Amino acid sequence: MNHPELNALRTELDEVNKELLSLINKRGELVQQIGKIKSAQGIKKYDPVRERHMLDxxxxxxxGPFDTSTLHHLxxxxxxxxxxxxxxxxxxxxxV
Amino acid sequence: MNHPELNALRTELDEVNKELLSLINKRGELVQQIGKIKSAQGIKKYDPVRERHMLDxxxxxxxGPFDTSTLHHLxxxxxxxxxxxxxxxxxxxxxV
Incomplete structure (x- = not known):
């Protein structure tokens, strides 16, 4: 099947996927840095107050268009x- | 607890979360547009070949730092x- 508009949207979707990938990995690096500080200070990694703050x-x-409960799940x-x-x-x- | 470096990283993490939110919603809009075309053409929404392409x-x-299996899950x-x-x-x- 060949549909120019559909193909254009799919190309755009691939670009968004790549940006998402890059941003999730950037988030991973930040979280690693935070983890190192917490390790050095003997602070627990899981922080329900921070998680609540981020969800809020x-x-x-x-x-939108996603509803908040879907985004919270993701x-x-x-x-x-x-x-x-x-x-x-x-x-x-x-x-080590 | 007050730790300037940790606070700075958390502020940065909040910004990345906001960018992720915006990008996931942008992806949602694209997917909605694709869905409309598919509906109009009577094409199935779920396309395992496209999903495979996106995972590839x-x-x-x-x-990295996330491994590919974790990213595939997300x-x-x-x-x-x-x-x-x-x-x-x-x-x-x-x-309607």
């Missing part, structure tokens, strides 16, 4: 991946 | 949310 920020800033998955990254780094530190 | 793109472009959640958005739109069309 999403509720406030969201102007961001919780992103937070979890970030936490796992910090935990992996911490294990590597312990092995 | 992520594998190729990923330069993107599959994002794809699923997009598909649900298209299905909601389709139901609304049918109700």
């Amino acid at each position: 920020l999403i509720s406030t800033e969201n102007d 961001f919780k998955e992103i937070f979890k991946a970030g936490l796992e990254l910090q935990e992996d780094d911490h294990k590597k530190e312990l092995l | 793109l992520i594998s190729t472009e990923n330069d 993107f599959k959640e994002i794809f699923k949310a997009g598909l649900e958005l298209q299905e909601d739109d389709h139901k609304k069309e049918l109700l």
Whole structure:
């Protein structure tokens, strides 16, 4: 099937996917830096107050089309991946 | 607890979260436009070949720190949310 408008939208979607990938990885790097400071200070990695703050920020800033509950679900998955990254780094530190 | 470097990183993380939110919603709008064309043409919303293409793109472009399997998991959640958005739109069309 060949549909010029559909093809153009798909090309744009691929670009957005690449930007998302880059931004998720940038977030990963920030989370790693935060994890290193927390490790050095003996602070717990998981911080429910910060997570609540970040979810509230999403509720406030969201102007759709996704509803806030869907976005909260997606961001919780992103937070979890970030936490796992910090935990992996911490294990590597312990092995050095 | 007050730690200037940690606070600066958290501020940066909030900014990245806002950019992610905006980009996920931009993706949602694109997916809605694609869904409308597909509806009009009677094409199925879920396209496993396109999904494979998008996951392959992520594998190729990923330069970490997240590993590709984690990113595939996150993107599959994002794809699923997009598909649900298209299905909601389709139901609304049918109700009009």
